[in-house]
Amino acid sequence: MDDGLLRVVSFGGGVNSTAVLIGMHERGEKPDAILFADTGGEKPKTYEHVAEMASWCAKVGMPEITRVSYSTSKHGTLENECINNGTLPSKAFGFGGCSQKWKRYPMDRWIDQWQPAADAWSRGEKVARLIGIHAGETRRGKIPDDAKFTYRFPLREWGWGQEECEDAIKRSGLEVPIKSACFFCPAMRKPEVLALAKEHPDLFERAVEIERNAKECGGLDVVKGLGRHWTWEDLVKSDIAQMRLFGDDQSPMCDTCVDW
Numbered sequence: 001m002d003d004g005l006l007r008v009v010s011f012g013g014g015v016n017s018t019a020v021l022i023g024m025h026e027r028g029e030k031p032d033a034i035l036f037a038d039t040g041g042e043k044p045k046t047y048e049h050v051a052e053m054a055s056w057c058a059k060v061g062m063p064e065i066t067r068v069s070y071s072t073s074k075h076g077t078l079e080n081e082c083i084n085n086g087t088l089p090s091k092a093f094g095f096g097g098c099s100q101k102w103k104r105y106p107m108d109r110w111i112d113q114w115q116p117a118a119d120a121w122s123r124g125e126k127v128a129r130l131i132g133i134h135a136g137e138t139r140r141g142k143i144p145d146d147a148k149f150t151y152r153f154p155l156r157e158w159g160w161g162q163e164e165c166e167d168a169i170k171r172s173g174l175e176v177p178i179k180s181a182c183f184f185c186p187a188m189r190k191p192e193v194l195a196l197a198k199e200h201p202d203l204f205e206r207a208v209e210i211e212r213n214a215k216e217c218g219g220l221d222v223v224k225g226l227g228r229h230w231t232w233e234d235l236v237k238s239d240i241a242q243m244r245l246f247g248d249d250q251s252p253m254c255d256t257c258v259d260w
Contacts, residue, residue: 004119005128005150007189008033008111011053011065012103014045014180016132017054018156022172022231024130025060034065035110036102040077041182043200049177056174068106074128078182079100086217092228115132117148126150184210186226187254190235193227197236208233 009024009031011017024031034057036050052064075081078098082088090097117127127149133140133159135153155165169176181187183196184207188206197204211225211233213237 003128005125006033006116007031007128007130008035008107010132011036011050011106012132012180013042013050014132014156014160015165015169016134016176016181017135018049018132018174018177019160019168020055020130020132021053021062022168022174023154023158024161025062025172026168032116033111033114034063035107036065036067037106037183038067038069039079039098039102040069041079041184043183043196043203044179045178046180049175051184052074053172056172066110068110070102070106079152079184079206079210083182083213085104085219086214087219088210088214088226089182089184089186090222092223093227096230098182113149114118121148128152130154134161134165135159157160183207184226186228187228190227193232193235194239197232204232204236 007029009017009020011034013023013036021031021034040167042050050065050067057110070078072160073081077091079164108199111127120127126147128151130152131143132155133153135158142153145151157230158164160168166176183200183203188196193204196207207226208231211231214220215225223229225233227235228260
């Protein structure tokens with residue numbers, strides 16, 4: 001889609017945004033900028049994938065991936081902000097402030113200081129923001145245009161769902177990335193929390209420290225922890241206790257017995 005507008009891709013380091021870049025390359029489209037908003041709390045594999053995509057972009061002639069962050073914060077990272085303020089990420093309380101503050105705001109600020117955008121606005125043109133929401137994500141609505149930006153959803157334009165996105169990534173010779181999210185994201189499901197504790201015990205312990213600190217600081221009331229109505233620490237302790245019921249040569253009869 002060549003509408004003559006500047007095109008800025010919001011690259012989150014996950015499947016959707018990776019598929020956007022690959023799909024654009026396959027169609028001969030080239031973004032004018034690619035932004036990765038770093039909260040300081042992504043999982044190691046996500047950072048590895050961002051580096052891999054940076055090499056891919058250079059190889060195919062796309063712009064470099066520009067890393068932006070909430071640099072005006074005295075905390076440095078979202079994790080530190082939670083610890084210093086004695087609270088949890090806002091998503092634990094049912095809000096989306098952490099994404100707004102640590103993801104969208106840094107990208108908005110970078111574009112505001114980007115000369116090509118200023119030139120476009122002076123001509124009365126908008127800047128196109130390309131967002132990776134695939135065709136099957138019906139719960140995520142369209143972002144309305146504003147005075148500066150118009151929003152495009154390339155995956156929806158192409159009719160790409162999850163399967164098509166993964167196929168495109170494999171077609172390009174790249175590895176399908178893990179879901180992009182902070183290692184202490186309250187939106188993580190119980191199996192994902194258990195996997196984090198097993199694969200990255202250091203990161204899990206840091207996440208639990210956020211819970212403990214918030215509780216000690218009196219920052220929790222109805223919300224119990226990162227799981228909102230349950231704590232990550234209790235979940236893993238219960239899982240360990242359950243597994244102790246089985247000997248080394250035994251295992252649970254099925255994994256559907258656990259109420260996820």
